[in-house]
Amino acid sequence: MNRLTLFIPLILCVALGAFLYSSLGKDPQELPSALIGEPFPAFSLPELSDPQRQVGTADFEGQVVLVNVWATWCFACRIEHVWLNDLAAKGVKIIGLNYKDDRDMALEWLKTRGNPYQFSIFDSRGTLGIDLGVYGAPETYLVDANGIIRHRRVGVVDDRVWDNEFRDLYQQLVAPDAP
Amino acid sequence: MHPESNRLNRGPVPRNWLKKLALLLLLSSPVMAAVEEIVSFSDESLRPRYQQLLEELRCPKCQNQNLADSNSPISDDLRREIHRLLEEGATNQQIKEYLKSRYSEFILYRPEVNSATWFLWSAPVGLLVLGLLILFYFSRRGRQRLAANPGVKAPSGEEQQRLAALLGNQSGTNEHPANNSSEIKEPKQ
Numbered sequence: 001m002n003r004l005t006l007f008i009p010l011i012l013c014v015a016l017g018a019f020l021y022s023s024l025g026k027d028p029q030e031l032p033s034a035l036i037g038e039p040f041p042a043f044s045l046p047e048l049s050d051p052q053r054q055v056g057t058a059d060f061e062g063q064v065v066l067v068n069v070w071a072t073w074c075f076a077c078r079i080e081h082v083w084l085n086d087l088a089a090k091g092v093k094i095i096g097l098n099y100k101d102d103r104d105m106a107l108e109w110l111k112t113r114g115n116p117y118q119f120s121i122f123d124s125r126g127t128l129g130i131d132l133g134v135y136g137a138p139e140t141y142l143v144d145a146n147g148i149i150r151h152r153r154v155g156v157v158d159d160r161v162w163d164n165e166f167r168d169l170y171q172q173l174v175a176p177d178a179p
Numbered sequence: 180m181h182p183e184s185n186r187l188n189r190g191p192v193p194r195n196w197l198k199k200l201a202l203l204l205l206l207s208s209p210v211m212a213a214v215e216e217i218v219s220f221s222d223e224s225l226r227p228r229y230q231q232l233l234e235e236l237r238c239p240k241c242q243n244q245n246l247a248d249s250n251s252p253i254s255d256d257l258r259r260e261i262h263r264l265l266e267e268g269a270t271n272q273q274i275k276e277y278l279k280s281r282y283s284e285f286i287l288y289r290p291e292v293n294s295a296t297w298f299l300w301s302a303p304v305g306l307l308v309l310g311l312l313i314l315f316y317f318s319r320r321g322r323q324r325l326a327a328n329p330g331v332k333a334p335s336g337e338e339q340q341r342l343a344a345l346l347g348n349q350s351g352t353n354e355h356p357a358n359n360s361s362e363i364k365e366p367k368q
Contacts, residue, residue: 028242029242031239031285032283032285034279035281126256130257130281133239133281133283135240136240136253
């Protein structure tokens with residue numbers, strides 16, 4: 001019995017080591033999401049290409065959509081944009097949230113790189129961004145037909161992220177009865 | 180030796196250069212101060228609360244900076260948002276809740292006590308209690324051992340005399356460190 005107590009420090013060290021090792025792969029930049037399972041915040045903001053038109057949650061109500069936060073100043077968005085074009089071509093509905101950007105530059109961007117978005121919300125002051133808890137671009141939200149945020153990805157979405165985090169959930173939301 | 184440094188030390192050119200530098204520094208300081216000063220309140224009593232909130236809330240983009248220190252764009256936005264909420268009459272708690280519902284608990288530098296943080300919060304007290312328990316355990320065990328072992332007892336009169344003799348002998352030699360040092364010091368005084 002007394003001998004076994006000698007192993008306590010070793011056990012503690014191994015436990016601490018295991019805990020620290022398990023934390024190694026985690027991204028410290030990634031914040032826990034406060035809005036998963038919550039409704040997409042209500043908003044009324046101009047549309048990017050048509051400043052006269054105000055858009056809100058009603059514009060994608062009843063549909064399963066991705067809301068993608070993008071900006072021309074965001075370098076990673078360039079890489080993601082190519083992938084988003086492909087995804088839109090496959091029939092996934094994507095709403096753009098043009099975050100703290102310049103309207104002319106954003107329109108130019110869509111003209112030269114293609115437009116994967118159904119429409120883009122023009123959030124020049126980042127107010128919807130604050131309501132969503134956005135702290136950078138790109139970010140992508142999966143919103144279900146009831147307007148509930150089901151998943152959030154901070155950073156670029158690519159094939160790997162889509163397969164790991166989005167695809168199953170998306171297909172389940174789009175066609176709940178499919179096998 | 181160094182012709183260039185000589186040139187710097189004489190004539191009107193370097194003095195001009197210094198004046199320009201001084202002017203530049205003079206002009207730059209208000210710009211740097213403006214980051215703090217630009218906020219104005221309808222009621223000055225809001226300012227200390229504003230400052231306190233900025234100290235206690237974390238910039239979501241930065242790993243370890245509060246909103247007061249960070250100059251990232253998102254911190255700018257959040258400072259503006261806090262300012263707006265203060266002007267609208269929100270309490271500190273309401274403002275924290277507002278930001279927490281959007282940016283999660285990460286934004287609070289002083290996390291609330293809940294199922295995920297109770298261990299963190301109780302750790303200092305817990306470790307102190309654990310340390311005291313260990314201390315108590317070992318000191319009691321030491322005393323019990325002393326009481327349980329009759330072979331060890333206080334030195335008798337004879338033993339004490341021998342002890343004193345031994346110590347007295349030793350103090351006469353150079354081996355005793357305390358005496359050693361005093362012997363060196365005393366002649367100097």
